[in-house]
Amino acid sequence: PMIGSFVYESLPGRVVFGAGAIRQLSEEIAALGLSRALVVTTPAQEDLAQMVAARIGGACAAIFAGAAMHTPVGVTEQALQLVNTHQADALISIGGGSALGLSKALALRTDLPQVAIPTTYAGSEMTPILGETQDQAKTTLRDPKVLPELVIYDAELTLELPVGISGTSALNAIAHSVEALYARESNPVIRLLAAEGIRSLASALPGIAADQRDVSAREMAQYGAWLCGMCLAGAGMALHHKLCHTLGGSFGLPHAETHAVVLPHALAYNAPAVPEAMATLRVVLDADDPALALQRLGRTMGAPASLRELGLAESDIETTVERTMASPYWNPRPLERGALQETLWRAWAGTAPA
Ligand code: NAD
Structure with missing residues (x-):
């Protein structure tokens, strides 16, 4: 086939890949100059969020384990209060597309940098796309603010995924x-x-x-x-x-x-x-x-x-x-x-x- 004419846009973002990569998290966030992160996840993945908090010690400001499917705006507003109370300077999400959706919704509203640690294969960490729901209606938007700055792929964190x-x-x-x-x-x-x-x-x-x-x-x-x-x-x-x-x-x-x-x-x-x-x-x-x-x-x-x-x-x-x-x-x-x-x-x- 002929190659033809096309437009290709590459998106910014750093990826740290490999089994055990989570051990580099502290170093990576220090290199970004971040020191008060809000860690977000879904209720079932709270132990993973605790593990992240333990790894970064004083650089964790708080954990919010209330992320839900389809990113309801009400949940985002609750988490936003924590961002403000703790004057968080970063968002770390760990889990599937639901955890990442909450981080993206917070980044849209605050422009805080995001670190994504995905543990399913949904792929949301690579996109500037966010779907949110309010009163049962779903809206989808594209905004460079919602694309994570850093992604850590650590296969060891996915071994429990059924x-x-x-x-x-x-x-x-x-x-x-x-x-x-x-x-x-x-x-x-x-x-x-x-x-x-x-x-x-x-x-x-x-x-x-x-x-x-x-x-x-x-x-x-x-x-x-x-x-x-x-x-x-x-x-x-x-x-x-x-x-x-x-x-x-x-x-x-x-x-x-x-x-x-x-x-x-x-x-x-x-x-x-x-x-x-x-x-x-x-x-x-x-x-x-x-x-x-x-x-x-x-x-x-x-x-x-x-x-x-x-x-x-x-x-x-x-x-x-x-x-x-x-x-x-x-x-x-x-x-x-x-x-x-x-x-x-x-x-x-x-x-x-x-
Ligand atoms: P999800 O985050 O709800 O996770 C699916 C299930 O996997 C949940 O039950 C969760 O508890 C479990 N799970 C996650 N990590 C685990 C782990 N380490 N060990 C054991 N269990 C684990 O859903 P998903 O399938 O990851 O993502 C789907 C959502 O993401 C949808 O809302 C979809 O619209 C959104 N999405 C968005 C984009 C985007 O670019 N914006 C792309 C893909 C998907």
Whole structure:
């Protein structure tokens, strides 16, 4: 293929990568001149926040372990009071996309520097994107203020992440790269990152399924998650994300699980329109049928197999098709009602993608 014309924007940020990298945290924050950090996390990850606080000693001003899914503004306001009371000069988040969402929401309001220590594969640490919720409405924004200044990837902190969550959060990450391969804003640099991100995650997951505490598989998965996060930051998304957004927003389906179920079907829908992306996927997934390979990867990780299993009623398929057709959205293959109905029915029933 020809290289063509494109725009590529690289984002600033320092990454410290490797099993045991958390030992460099004190040194890293001292180098940034930070001395009063607020450590934020989700309730279930409070022990990780305590560990961070113990490592940095006097440089921890306070811990806030109340981060919640979808970054509710009410929670952000509570944490903001702690920032003010302690005159915090930095934000450290540890955990998944929910912990990071709170840190980003605080950075948006205070412009404080952020250190992100991700322990899932969602990839939010690489993006200037923030989704917040207020009164059940979700808004998404892009602002350089919400991009973390420093990211520490330490695979040792991910050994307790259950196989199921590892799988769904990895498929969420892979979805960013799959859509980046055929995005309207795609470019050769992003495609390179996307291919390597998918290859790394897909090759790491079976090792994690076999042994949750396999450090080298965990490292490979984190490397893939990093690259997939860069793809979300750098390219617009298409049908797959549109469907997941509609299913999450209209029927409250869970974020990562919905991505895991829908991705093979959305890819099968787009396949005829994106031959080059399919050729790349055949290579990086080492499979003749990339959509089927992604579905099998999910099953290996014990991911849910169907939208029915996630609680969607069969009659909700039609509503989803209506809502998807109603708001125009760029996609490599035009949205055709009949084909879309078939795709959603397959995702609902959990059949092979076609
Ligand atoms: P999450 O943060 O809610 O974590 C998922 C689960 O993993 C939780 O149950 C959590 O307790 C558990 N967990 C996290 N770390 C663990 C560890 N070390 N050991 C054991 N369990 C652990 O969700 P997520 O899947 O990481 O992220 C999804 C959220 O992030 C969504 O709200 C999504 O919208 C957002 N997101 C945002 C961006 C962005 O660029 N803004 C990108 C991706 C995802």
